Amino acid sequence: MTGPAAAPPTFTPGPDAMAHLELILNGACPLPGFMTASETASVVKRGRLPDGTPWPVPVTLPVPDELVGAERVTLTDAEGAPLAELTVSERWWAGSLPWRVNGETSGHRLAGEVHLARPPVHGVYRSLRRAPAEVRGSREIGALAHRPMLAVLTDRPLHHRALHQIRTAIKEVGRGGPVEVLLLIDAPFDDEGAVPAVLAAEPLLPPRSRFAVLTLPRAETTDGIAPPEGRTELLAAHVAAAYGASHLLINRDPDQPPAVPVPGAPVRIVAPAAWAYDIRAGAWRLADRVTAGESRSELTPTEVEDLLGRGETLPAWFTSSRVSAELARRRPARVRRGLTLFFTGLSGSGKSTIARGVADAIRRSGRTVTLLDGDVVRRMLSSGLTFSRSDRDLNVRRIGYVAAEIGRHGGVAVCAPIAPYAATRAEVRAMAEDTGDFFLVHVATPLEVCEARDRKGLYAKARLGEIPEFTGISDPYEAPGDADLVIDTTTATEAESVATVVEALRAGGWLPRMAG
Structure with a gap:
């Protein structure tokens, strides 16, 4: 048997x-x-x-x-x-x-x-992750299947420009008759993405607009070679068709090329109408009806982030108060926003000393701060891990995970591992930016200076072969090209280095400015 x-x-x-x-x-x-x-x-x-x-x-x-x-x-x-x-x-x-x-x-x-095997339960807003058959079935039960349906795919909030484009598309699709509207909100599985901000615009949409959350795969470029033109639009069109849509409008930022009709699409892709804000009239109008020099376009995501980061209210001409309030909830002013402050550098570079000083300064500013120093984390969080590359990466990922959770709740996590590999640092950045902000400090003290200090005797042991895979000696350190701040402690004092970092945090809005 x-x-x-x-x-x-x-x-x-x-x-x-x-x-x-x-x-x-x-x-x-x-x-x-x-x-x-x-x-x-x-x-x-x-x-x-x-x-x-x-x-x-x-x-x-x-x-x-x-x-x-x-x-x-x-x-x-x-x-x-x-x-x-x-x-x-x-x-x-x-x-x-x-x-x-x-x-x-x-x-x-x-x-x-x-x-x-079993219906999925993972992913935020699971109740809105409606299957295409469910959406089609609800239309048939309501005897609405004969009406055209405009699917609006978006992974960003619906500001006034997008709402005007949707209304224009409805008129074009319906030709005076009723049109069903389905908002397809593209959001990551593990993050709410733009879902709350899109839902906040519901009162400004046609009555009984439907919503469905989904996650579309990304087709990225490599070596400068992009997917053939129209492939991403075609994917969206196929998905919209599965939901029963007859037409598709893709909401994009103003600095991105608009989606246009693509040959072979199973539904018609509607080219969005160009809208601009008429400064003199104080209203949004079709762009070709606004006098040159008297219009302004929608704020870019960078401009929106800058306003939110400073704690300012988004202007009423740009977006509705409901959407503005939702974005402010998700992206509060930086002084109240979670932050992962990540120091990287060779052993002996001074990063741990600077990190402790900066953590004290953050604490004195009134913010909640947690110091995740490399040596302490090794004892408390990563006990049992070796110093192999895979275990060192795992140690850094654990630090990143804890830091991201601190950031999720509005705290500041100050981290000071060696973190020699760019790919692992990028993973930590991604984790941190899912829940807050990330600020990378490269303590770029040269190897010869770090080795001369060698207060733990580690470099000497590495030179003798007693410590394998030692960063800077027998294993590489990949200097970051994306550091937000670079400092060198060769000649700078501890107080000077701490002050440099603290001033950068104040300038970025993560710490309050000193009175006077």
């Missing part, structure tokens, strides 16, 4: 593959699972599957080496709950794709059908 079959290995897909998986499971993507090599090649080259079915972007599942031989794989959410089971039909190496797919351009892929 043979024993019971071994349980398949589990795997949590990356963000883009997870987005594809949910689109497959909810029916927005008309595929049974992840693509084979030939299917991917056909889609990349022609925008069609080998059988001629139109589909604009590859749907692939990147996996680590240890899963290449698996026959079945249980795909889970970030918390480990099973979502689906993949029956592997092909294992293939992606080679070099012409643009970044699922966050990378090469690596192992598994192809095959996926079967739902």
Whole structure:
């Protein structure tokens, strides 16, 4: 007799593959699972599957080496709950794709059908992550399926310009008749994104507008090669069609090129009307009706962030008070916003000493601060980890996770690990910026100065080979190119270095200005 079959290995897909998986499971993507090599090649080259079915972007599942031989794989959410089971039909190496797919351009892929294990529960605003069949069914029950439906895809708030564009599109689509409106809000799984700000604009939308939250995969460029023109718009059009839309309007920032009709789209992509604010009339008007020199365009995201960071109210000509209040809630003034202050540098560079001094200054300013020093974290949070590259990366990620949680609740986390690798620092930045702000300080004290100090005798041991993989001696330190502040403690005193960092935080708005 043979024993019971071994349980398949589990795997949590990356963000883009997870987005594809949910689109497959909810029916927005008309595929049974992840693509084979030939299917991917056909889609990349022609925008069609080998059988001629139109589909604009590859749907692939990147996996680590240890899963290449698996026959079945249980795909889970970030918390480990099973979502689906993949029956592997092909294992293939992606080679070099012409643009970044699922966050990378090469690596192992598994192809095959996926079967739902249980309905997903992960992701914020889960109650609004409505399946296409649910939306279509509710329209049919209400005898509304005969009406045209305008889907509005947005991953940003609906300011006055966007609301005017939606109203103009409704008139164009309906030609005087009633039109259903569906807001498709593209938001990350683990973050509320623009959802609250979009919902805040509901009173300004047509009555009974519907909302559905989804997560679309990102097709990024690599080496300057972008996806063929129109592919991202086509993906949005296919998803909108699955929800029963007849037309699609894509809301973009004013500094981005507008989405325009694309040949082969399953629904008509409506080109947004150009609107501008008429300064003299004090109203938004179609841009071609505003006299040159008397108009102004919508604020850019950078301008919005700057106003919010200073604690200022967004102007009424730009957005509604409800949307403004929601954005202010999510992005309070920097002096009240969570912050990860991250020091990186060689051992002996002075980063821990400076970090302690800066933490004291932040505390005196009245802000809540937590110091996550590298050595202390090693003892309290990462006890048992070695100094291998993988364990050092894990230590830094743990620091980043704790710092991000501190930032989520409005606190300041001051971190001072060596953090020698750029990729890991980028992960920490991403975690921190999901919940607050991130400020990177490179303590760029030269190696020879750090080694001369060597109060712990570590460099001497590394030179003798007693400490393997020691940063700066037998392992590299990747100097950051994205530091917000660079300081060198070779000649600067501790007090001078602390003052430099504190003044940078005050200038950025994270600390209150001194009275007088």
